[in-house]
Amino acid sequence: xTYRRTWFGYVLWVIYAxxxxxxxxxxxxxxxxxxxxxxxxxxxxxxxxxxxxxxYALLRTASWKIRTKYNIQAHTLAMLEAFSAxxxxxxxxxxRLHAALFSTFELYILESMETEYFERALVTAGDQITxxxxxxxxxxxxxxxxxxxxxxNRMISAMFLQAFLQxxxxxxxxxxxxxxxxxxxxxxxxxxxxxxSAYVSRIALADPECLYFLLYLMGMYLALRxxxxxxxxxxxxxxxxxxxxxxxxxxxxxxxxDIRSVTLLFLLIGIFTGKKEEDEDAPKITAKQNxxxxxxxxxxxxxxxxxxxxxxxxxYGTAYMTELLNWQHFYMQHTWGSVLACMExxxxxxxxxGLLIAAASFLALEFKRSGREQNYMLWILLCVxxxxxxxxxxxxxxxxxxxxxxxxxxxxxGLQNCIMGGSALVLxxxxxxxNASVQIEETGEKPRFIENPLPLPKKHVKREMxxxxxxxEEDMKFDIEVDEEDDFDI
Numbered sequence: 001x002t003y004r005r006t007w008f009g010y011v012l013w014v015i016y017a018x019x020x021x022x023x024x025x026x027x028x029x030x031x032x033x034x035x036x037x038x039x040x041x042x043x044x045x046x047x048x049x050x051x052x053x054x055x056y057a058l059l060r061t062a063s064w065k066i067r068t069k070y071n072i073q074a075h076t077l078a079m080l081e082a083f084s085a086x087x088x089x090x091x092x093x094x095x096r097l098h099a100a101l102f103s104t105f106e107l108y109i110l111e112s113m114e115t116e117y118f119e120r121a122l123v124t125a126g127d128q129i130t131x132x133x134x135x136x137x138x139x140x141x142x143x144x145x146x147x148x149x150x151x152x153n154r155m156i157s158a159m160f161l162q163a164f165l166q167x168x169x170x171x172x173x174x175x176x177x178x179x180x181x182x183x184x185x186x187x188x189x190x191x192x193x194x195x196x197s198a199y200v201s202r203i204a205l206a207d208p209e210c211l212y213f214l215l216y217l218m219g220m221y222l223a224l225r226x227x228x229x230x231x232x233x234x235x236x237x238x239x240x241x242x243x244x245x246x247x248x249x250x251x252x253x254x255x256x257x258d259i260r261s262v263t264l265l266f267l268l269i270g271i272f273t274g275k276k277e278e279d280e281d282a283p284k285i286t287a288k289q290n291x292x293x294x295x296x297x298x299x300x301x302x303x304x305x306x307x308x309x310x311x312x313x314x315x316y317g318t319a320y321m322t323e324l325l326n327w328q329h330f331y332m333q334h335t336w337g338s339v340l341a342c343m344e345x346x347x348x349x350x351x352x353x354g355l356l357i358a359a360a361s362f363l364a365l366e367f368k369r370s371g372r373e374q375n376y377m378l379w380i381l382l383c384v385x386x387x388x389x390x391x392x393x394x395x396x397x398x399x400x401x402x403x404x405x406x407x408x409x410x411x412x413x414g415l416q417n418c419i420m421g422g423s424a425l426v427l428x429x430x431x432x433x434x435n436a437s438v439q440i441e442e443t444g445e446k447p448r449f450i451e452n453p454l455p456l457p458k459k460h461v462k463r464e465m466x467x468x469x470x471x472x473e474e475d476m477k478f479d480i481e482v483d484e485e486d487d488f489d490i
Contacts, residue, residue, distance in 0.1 A: 032246040092194025095215040135257035140208030172217040185412025198348035231274035252304025345400035362414030
């Protein structure tokens with residue numbers, strides 16, 4: 001999906017460029033310190049920048065030469081995409097099943113499985129689950145308790161639940177990125193999320209992060225799909241209001257489950273910045289209509305959130321304001337409690353994550369090249385709101401999976417814009433090459449052919465007829481005059 005460049009895009013670009021510089025400096029410092037021991041480890045923070053610029057220039061030059069000489073058919077790209085996606089999904093599923101059945105995470109099992117969520121989900125006769133203020137935590141305990149009711153109160157039950165949630169998340173990751181970013185970013189995200197040891201290690205942790213990541217992806221899928229279809233003018237005015245009313249209800253429930261879902265509201269900015277497609281049979285989308293559907297989505301999001309608090313208060317038998325204040329105080333106490341919680345998950349795949357952030361930094365260099373329409377501004381906004389760096393996090397849980405997912409999408413977009421960007425210039429270069437060949441034919445310059453290796457007949461040589469006996473001029477007269485009465489010529 002493409003978006004128009006606005007003044008806000010320049011602000012985002014400056015912030016994103018600063019984040020990329022910070023992350024690249026951290027990566028260079030860590031690599032230099034861990035793998036190239038030297039007293040001045042700070043030198044690695046500066047060495048990575050010229051290396052990144054060299055790789056970026058090399059990729060652009062190589063892709064330019066290849067694309068101007070060769071054309072890759074669309075069905076070839078579709079086949080490669082289908083093969084890559086199917087392979088990643090199948091082997092990623094097997095990887096998770098192997099981790100659940102023959103887990104090598106004994107340390108995580110011993111230290112992390114006996115958590116609050118696991119203990120609350122233990123199924124005993126006549127016991128009820130203790131209410132929790134954290135909505136997604138309570139929902140996870142309910143799901144885990146249901147799984148344990150027929151698999152038994154064992155740790156393997158929780159691991160199977162986590163594996164199942166991750167497999168569903170792989171499907172949603174691919175569908176979301178394929179629809180909103182393109183073919184190459186979707187393959188990059190699916191490949192990383194399928195085989196990331198940092199993500200697979202969450203199987204051995206009995207916490208609601210995998211469940212929340214799945215629900216977060218569902219909300220993102222609905223928001224991006226509705227915004228994209230709206231910009232394509234697929235909805236009439238009344239139906240678009242109904243669609244965004246339903247979207248607001250879903251987002252309100254997700255915000256009740258965890259406050260981090262507020263970041264999904266930023267995707268609604270695509271209503272204003274998305275490229276509108278005009279249709280002769282449908283009326284043109286106006287600015288008033290954009291404000292209307294945006295206001296409807298925000299309004300029903302707030303109403304759904306307040307209604308969820310009311311359902312909670314009714315179920316617990318408490319006052320409405322008491323439940324609302326409990327929800328507020330709960331997040332005020334936990335908002336900045338996990339500043340470095342994402343660091344451990346990020347360092348599990350540190351070399352690979354370093355490459356992802358380096359590829360995502362290409363977008364800072366592609367800002368001027370991409371022209372008036374761009375396909376990554378909403379993702380940059382989401383990165384600024386959810387994952388300024390993988391080392392920071394807020395909320396009850398660190399949610400490092402969301403941070404790494406966003407950086408993955410940006411890495412795929414960076415590679416796509418670097419390798420496939422400048423399509424108009426490539427097309428212009430091909431047209432100029434065709435025009436040059438036509439001009440050569442018009443000037444009469446014949447192309448050079450290879451010599452024929454087969455034997456040819458001898459060329460004909462023109463000869464002049466001549467006689468050995470010279471004839472006098474008077475003897476060259478052949479017209480003989482005769483008498484008119486002479487009938488010799490009759």
